[in-house]
Amino acid sequence: MVHYRPSRDRGPFRVQAMLGAALLLCVAAGVGVVAQTKRDFNVSAKKFRFTVSGTDAQEIKVSQDDLVRITLEAEDIPHSFTLPDYRIQKRVEPGHEVMFEFRAEKAGRFEFHCSMTNDSCRERGMVGALIVVAR
Numbered sequence: 764m765v766h767y768r769p770s771r772d773r774g775p776f777r778v779q780a781m782l783g784a785a786l787l788l789c790v791a792a793g794v795g796v797v798a799q800t801k802r803d804f805n806v807s808a809k810k811f812r813f814t815v816s817g818t819d820a821q822e823i824k825v826s827q828d829d830l831v832r833i834t835l836e837a838e839d840i841p842h843s844f845t846l847p848d849y850r851i852q853k854r855v856e857p858g859h860e861v862m863f864e865f866r867a868e869k870a871g872r873f874e875f876h877c878s879m880t881n882d883s884c885r886e887r888g889m890v891g892a893l894i895v896v897a898r
């Protein structure tokens with residue numbers, strides 16, 4: 764005696780649907796992880812140059828969506844790290860450190876400078892560039 768049970772036929776379909784949903788979740792999680800790259804830079808300010816992580820290039824180069832952490836220090840007089848396109852302006856006193864983070868969400872080349880006007884830092888060459896390479 765054979766009984767027809769339609770529920771049996773739906774079994775494999777349910778398994779496939781669950782596997783598909785699980786795969787989608789994994790892909791979504793993977794995309795989130797890719798955007799989490801952290802970049803650390805030490806920026807030292809001394810009249811009238813910025814030194815970025817020991818180099819004299821006055822450049823910070825990252826990839827789009829990197830999480831950028833900057834440790835800023837002043838060696839002689841008060842200076843600032845001003846990055847208008849990212850609405851960042853941090854002032855630091857000599858002998859102190861200021862740490863801040865931002866996500867490099869906009870690709871392109873953006874000027875940063877020291878905005879302390881007393882010593883005309885910017886005019887004397889305290890100008891650098893944040894270079895954000897598009898993904």
Ligand SMILES: [Cu+2]
Pocket residue numbers: 808841842843877878879882884885889
């Ligand atoms: Cu300055």
